[in-house]
Amino acid sequence: MGFQTVYREKVDYINQGLAFLLSQRESHPTILDAIRYSLQAGGKRLRPILFLSAYELALGDCSKAQPPTLKQDPILSMSCAIEMIHTYSLIHDDLPAMDNDDYRRGKLTNHKVYGEATAILAGDGLLNLAYEVMLESLPADPNKQFGYLKAMKVIAHSAGISGMIGGQSADIENQGVNSDESMLSFIHTHKTEALITGALKAGVLACREDKEVLEAVSGYGKAFGLAFQITDDILDLMGDLNQLGKAPGSDERKGKLTYPAKYGLKKSQIMASQYIEEAVSLLQPFGSKSEFLISLAESILVRNR
Numbered sequence: 001m002g003f004q005t006v007y008r009e010k011v012d013y014i015n016q017g018l019a020f021l022l023s024q025r026e027s028h029p030t031i032l033d034a035i036r037y038s039l040q041a042g043g044k045r046l047r048p049i050l051f052l053s054a055y056e057l058a059l060g061d062c063s064k065a066q067p068p069t070l071k072q073d074p075i076l077s078m079s080c081a082i083e084m085i086h087t088y089s090l091i092h093d094d095l096p097a098m099d100n101d102d103y104r105r106g107k108l109t110n111h112k113v114y115g116e117a118t119a120i121l122a123g124d125g126l127l128n129l130a131y132e133v134m135l136e137s138l139p140a141d142p143n144k145q146f147g148y149l150k151a152m153k154v155i156a157h158s159a160g161i162s163g164m165i166g167g168q169s170a171d172i173e174n175q176g177v178n179s180d181e182s183m184l185s186f187i188h189t190h191k192t193e194a195l196i197t198g199a200l201k202a203g204v205l206a207c208r209e210d211k212e213v214l215e216a217v218s219g220y221g222k223a224f225g226l227a228f229q230i231t232d233d234i235l236d237l238m239g240d241l242n243q244l245g246k247a248p249g250s251d252e253r254k255g256k257l258t259y260p261a262k263y264g265l266k267k268s269q270i271m272a273s274q275y276i277e278e279a280v281s282l283l284q285p286f287g288s289k290s291e292f293l294i295s296l297a298e299s300i301l302v303r304n305r
C-alpha cells in the first residue's frame with residue numbers, strides 16, 4: 001500500500017474514533033456542539049498518526065497494530081486524546097486574547113461561531129476529555145497499565161508548562177520583539193516540537209519500553225517537529241488561503257518571531273530539509289518497519305497545508 005493510502009486509513013480510523021468517543025458523552029448541547037465543530041473540522045491528524053506509527057514501530061509488526069473495532073481500546077483512546085489536546089490548543093490559540101484569528105481548518109474559528117466564553121469552555125472541555133478517555137481505557141492487565149500510565153505522563157508533560165504551554169507563553173511575550181535565535185528555538189521546541197515528540201514517545205511506551213526505539217523516535221520527533229514548524233512559518237508567508245484554511249501573512253502582521261523572519265526564506269528552506277534528512281537517517285536502521293514514518297517526514301517538505 002502506498003503512503004497516501006496508509007495515511008488516509010489512519011485519518012479515517014482516528015476520525016471514527018473521535019466520533020465514537022464523543023457519541024458516548026452526555027453534556028449540555030452547546031458545549032458538545034462547539035467541541036464537535038472544531039474536532040471534526042478536518043485537521044491533518046498528524047500527532048495521533050505519529051503516536052500510532054510509533055506504536056507500530058515498537059510493536060515491530062504493523063499487521064497487528066491496526067485495532068479493527070471501535071470499542072474502549074487504549075490505543076484508539078490515546079491517539080484520539082492527543083488530537084483532543086491539540087484541538088484545544090488551537091481553539092485557545094485563536095482567541096482574541098491570544099492570536100485573534102478568524103479562520104482555522106477552513107472554517108470560522110470556534111469563538112467566531114460560539115462566542116468567546118463557549119470557545120474557552122470547549123478548549124477546557126477537550127483538555128479534560130482527553131485525560132478522561134485515556135483513564136477510561138486504562139488496560140486491565142497490570143503489565144500493560146504501567147506503560148500506558150508512563151505514556152500518559154509523557155503526554156501531560158509535553159502538552160503542559162514544560163512543553164506546549166511554556167512555548168505559547170514565550171511566543172506571546174516575544175511578539176513584536178526582535179529576540180535572539182535562542183528564544184526562537186525555545187518557542188518552537190516547546191510550542192510545536194514538544195507535543196510531536198511526546199506523541200511519538202507515548203506510542204512507544206504504550207506498546208513496550210524499548211530503549212532503542214524510544215531514543216530513535218525522540219530524535220526523529222525533535223527534527224520532525226522543527227522542520228514542521230519551519231514549513232508552517234513558510235506557509236504562513238507564502239501559502240494559499242484555500243489550501244491553508246486560514247489567512248496567510250498573520251505572523252508578519254503580529255510581529256511573530258519566525259524562521260523566515262530570523263534567517264530569511266532560502267536559509268529556512270535549507271534548514272527544514274536538513275532537519276528532515278536527520279529525522280529520516282535516525283529511522284533508517286529499522287528498515288521497512290519505519291517506511292511510513294520516513295515517508296511522513298519527507299511529506300512535510302512538500303506540504304501545502
Ligand code: GRG
Nearest residue numbers: 043044045046089090092093105165168192232
Ligand atoms: C493555547 C496552550 C495553547 C497552545 C497553543 C498549537 C499552538 C500552541 C498554537 C497554534 C498556532 C501554531 C501555528 C502553532 C504551531 C504549531 C502548529 C503548526 C499548529 C498547527 O498544527 P497542524 O498544522 O494543524 O497540525 P491541523 O489543523 O492540521 O491539526
